Amino acid sequence: MKALWQNYRKNKLAQGIFLLLYIGITSLSLYLAQKSVTAFLLLLASLLLLYFTSFKNVTKWLIAGVVLVILLPFTASNGDGYQSYMEVATLVGIYISMALGLNVVVGMAGLLDLGFIAFFAVGAYSYGIFATAQANHFMPFGHYPLSGESFWIFILIGCFVAALFGILLGIPVLRVKGDYLAIVTLGFGEIIRIIFNNLDRPVNITNGAMGLPSVTPPSLFGIDFLYPSQFYYIVLIILVFTIFTVRRFEHSKIGRSWKAVRENEIAAQAMGVPLVKTKLMAFAIGASFSGMMGVVFAAKQAFVDPTSFTLLESITILVMVILGGMGSVPGVILGAAVMTILNLQVLTEITNWLNQLSTSGAISIPDALSPSKMQRMIFGLLLILFALYRPQGLLPAKNRKYDQKLLQKGSKEANGDSLREQSPIENAQEV
Amino acid sequence: MSILEVKNLTKKFGGLVATQDISMTVEKNSITAIIGPNGAGKTTFFNMITGVYQPTSGEILLESEKLNGLKPHIVCRKGIARTFQNIRLFNEMTVLENVMVGMHAHLKAGLFGILFNLPTTRKEELDSEIKAYQLLEYVGLEDFLNEKACNLSYGAQRRLEIARALAAEPKVLLLDEPAAGMNPKETTELTRLIRNMREEFNLTIILIEHDMRLVMEISEQIFVLDHGVKIAEGKPEYIRNNPKVIEAYLGTGAVHAG
Numbered sequence: 001m002k003a004l005w006q007n008y009r010k011n012k013l014a015q016g017i018f019l020l021l022y023i024g025i026t027s028l029s030l031y032l033a034q035k036s037v038t039a040f041l042l043l044l045a046s047l048l049l050l051y052f053t054s055f056k057n058v059t060k061w062l063i064a065g066v067v068l069v070i071l072l073p074f075t076a077s078n079g080d081g082y083q084s085y086m087e088v089a090t091l092v093g094i095y096i097s098m099a100l101g102l103n104v105v106v107g108m109a110g111l112l113d114l115g116f117i118a119f120f121a122v123g124a125y126s127y128g129i130f131a132t133a134q135a136n137h138f139m140p141f142g143h144y145p146l147s148g149e150s151f152w153i154f155i156l157i158g159c160f161v162a163a164l165f166g167i168l169l170g171i172p173v174l175r176v177k178g179d180y181l182a183i184v185t186l187g188f189g190e191i192i193r194i195i196f197n198n199l200d201r202p203v204n205i206t207n208g209a210m211g212l213p214s215v216t217p218p219s220l221f222g223i224d225f226l227y228p229s230q231f232y233y234i235v236l237i238i239l240v241f242t243i244f245t246v247r248r249f250e251h252s253k254i255g256r257s258w259k260a261v262r263e264n265e266i267a268a269q270a271m272g273v274p275l276v277k278t279k280l281m282a283f284a285i286g287a288s289f290s291g292m293m294g295v296v297f298a299a300k301q302a303f304v305d306p307t308s309f310t311l312l313e314s315i316t317i318l319v320m321v322i323l324g325g326m327g328s329v330p331g332v333i334l335g336a337a338v339m340t341i342l343n344l345q346v347l348t349e350i351t352n353w354l355n356q357l358s359t360s361g362a363i364s365i366p367d368a369l370s371p372s373k374m375q376r377m378i379f380g381l382l383l384i385l386f387a388l389y390r391p392q393g394l395l396p397a398k399n400r401k402y403d404q405k406l407l408q409k410g411s412k413e414a415n416g417d418s419l420r421e422q423s424p425i426e427n428a429q430e431v
Numbered sequence: 432m433s434i435l436e437v438k439n440l441t442k443k444f445g446g447l448v449a450t451q452d453i454s455m456t457v458e459k460n461s462i463t464a465i466i467g468p469n470g471a472g473k474t475t476f477f478n479m480i481t482g483v484y485q486p487t488s489g490e491i492l493l494e495s496e497k498l499n500g501l502k503p504h505i506v507c508r509k510g511i512a513r514t515f516q517n518i519r520l521f522n523e524m525t526v527l528e529n530v531m532v533g534m535h536a537h538l539k540a541g542l543f544g545i546l547f548n549l550p551t552t553r554k555e556e557l558d559s560e561i562k563a564y565q566l567l568e569y570v571g572l573e574d575f576l577n578e579k580a581c582n583l584s585y586g587a588q589r590r591l592e593i594a595r596a597l598a599a600e601p602k603v604l605l606l607d608e609p610a611a612g613m614n615p616k617e618t619t620e621l622t623r624l625i626r627n628m629r630e631e632f633n634l635t636i637i638l639i640e641h642d643m644r645l646v647m648e649i650s651e652q653i654f655v656l657d658h659g660v661k662i663a664e665g666k667p668e669y670i671r672n673n674p675k676v677i678e679a680y681l682g683t684g685a686v687h688a689g
């Protein structure tokens with residue numbers, strides 16, 4: 001058995017065949033089944049399988065692209081559950097993007113932020129206000145709602161406004177550290193929500209607790225985006241952009257300075273890393289993804305109100321990051337996907353099933369105990385279990401490995417009498 | 432020619448006077464040692480020069496430019512790098528990345544360069560990897576480039592701190608007890624390394640050290656602090672025989688020093 005596994009680890013062909021079989025079977029069953037959550041989840045899990053193959057990165061991206069762009073929507077489109085699957089997939093994408101943003105702040109820069117949902121709210125409201133008649137209440141010029149074409153620009157606006165809020169929040173907040181930072185950001189998150197909840201007087205800007213109904217759907221070349229299956233593609237594009245950006249930053253001077261600040265502030269400063277600027281950058285970049293997804297969220301729901309941006313949401317995103325692995329991009333993606341699916345699919349499915357059982361009289365469960373109401377308790381338990389048994393998360397953060405041979409060669413080419421020969425230190429010492 | 436000049440530097444923590452009226456002039460390209468018993472105020476002195484603490488009073492001049500009030504990262508940019516008495520590495524980062532952080536101030540890549548992975552950014556990144564690798568070669572740690580910093584031995588960690596400080600291309604290098612926790616062989620190597628560094632990188636080195644043999648062997652000038660006050664300064668031979676110093680500090684160490 002073990003030998004077989006080792007063989008599999010080494011053999012790319014075997015991995016390819018297995019992956020192909022897996023994808024084939026799961027997508028076929030999703031295609032044939034009328035409504036099968038299991039098949040849908042199993043097909044999504046093929047991406048995890050893909051992650052663990054030893055293919056080249058480009059190949060992995062290509063396969064993931066085929067599965068997500070073509071296979072998943074196509075096979076799901078056959079059954080009744082099409083839109084509900086796509087709704088779940090869309091929300092998974094939104095949450096992954098936000099979790100990746102929070103991961104920059106918490107995982108990479110080590111700044112505990114408990115009010116992260118505020119940036120999502122800022123994005124949602126920036127589109128919500130201008131894509132409904134709401135803006136007429138206070139804007140001296142122009143007539144609203146804006147057309148659906150403006151949505152695409154608002155993705156950018158949401159990005160920048162959220163980044164700006166990240167900086168505005170950061171300036172006062174970064175004077176405090178550790179636990180205090182957590183408390184202050186928590187306060188900030190709540191303040192933003194309460195402001196949105198109350199900004200209907202004296203000038204009606206957000207329409208308060210009533211929320212903003214009938215947000216204009218995005219439109220492109222005359223096509224209106226109304227269904228989750230359409231939003232799915234918008235989310236996918238932003239998600240790819242997010243992953244790509246986060247990766248670039250992670251392996252750059254900025255990513256290194258985030259980690260350096262996380263590991264040791266004093267040493268980082270002494271090495272020339274500007275503390276405030278580095279932290280503000282983490283806040284701004286982290287927030288910007290949430291801002292973009294906020295805009296998409298507002299358009300998808302066609303309705304924005306403050307109840308979508310509670311503390312529980314901030315905590316949910318934080319749990320995704322911790323569960324997946326702080327600082328680990330693949331980990332956070334997995335963590336966010338697992339949590340969202342658990343939340344939207346697994347818990348509701350179990351609830352439905354239990355409800356059926358109780359209506360048929362087989363068992364009777366008090367309403368208060370239904371699994372979807374125990375969401376918080378389940379998150380709490382998960383957190384405790386992970387803190388105890390796997391504090392580094394599902395897929396722990398890995399450092400980039402540099403190619404010694406390449407650097408050796410580069411070092412030789414760079415200067416003839418290398419520093420190595422000047423060195424008074426004997427080599428090959430044990431660690 | 433002097434490179435670093437300190438005038439009447441005083442630091443008070445509440446009622447505690449950590450350093451009082453310390454003045455010193457450090458020659459360019461020299462090796463200077465600061466010694467003194469525990470709690471004498473040596474580390475506090477380094478912390479003031481590097482901007483970690485603001486002095487209560489007094490002046491710090493690097494090449495006649497005032498450093499008072501500057502943030503630590505600016506001081507680093509001005510040309511002062513340091514190591515720490517209680518090692519401060521970026522533990523979860525790799526050995527190579529630790530050194531690369533040291534180059535932070537010299538890397539020009541901007542947001543756009545990074546986002547679009549422009550050729551200039553790529554080249555700069557590759558160059559800095561190679562340079563960091565060379566520095567690792569210099570301190571004999573190149574085979575551990577992908578190791579986490581916290582997995583290195585004590586002596587290796589101290590050398591990594593030195594490589595990281597060198598990456599900042601300083602004019603003045605401050606070493607806070609570089610030989611602490613090293614075995615005799617490592618200490619000998621360190622002695623050679625410090626001498627070699629000065630030539631190779633055209634450095635001015637100031638070190639705090641309790642190992643008297645190392646101090647006497649290596650330094651051209653020694654300052655002695657005791658209870659926050661400078662009690663003596665001069666060449667090793669002078670310090671060795673100074674009664675005040677012997678009384679304050681060398682009591683037992685004199686045997687080794689001799």
Ligand SMILES: Nc1ncnc2c1ncn2[C@@H]1O[C@H](COP(=O)(O)OP(=O)(O)OP(=O)(O)O)[C@@H](O)[C@H]1O
Nearest residue numbers: 444447449467468469470471472473474475476516
């Ligand atoms: N941040 C601080 N707050 C209060 N007191 C401090 C602080 N830093 C240092 N001190 C005090 O200042 C005095 C000098 O400390 P310092 O660390 O400079 O001594 P040192 O000469 O480096 O000693 P050692 O050889 O043990 O490293 C000590 O009494 C110390 O307790």
Ligand SMILES: [Mg+2]
Nearest residue numbers: 473474475516
């Ligand atoms: Mg000290």
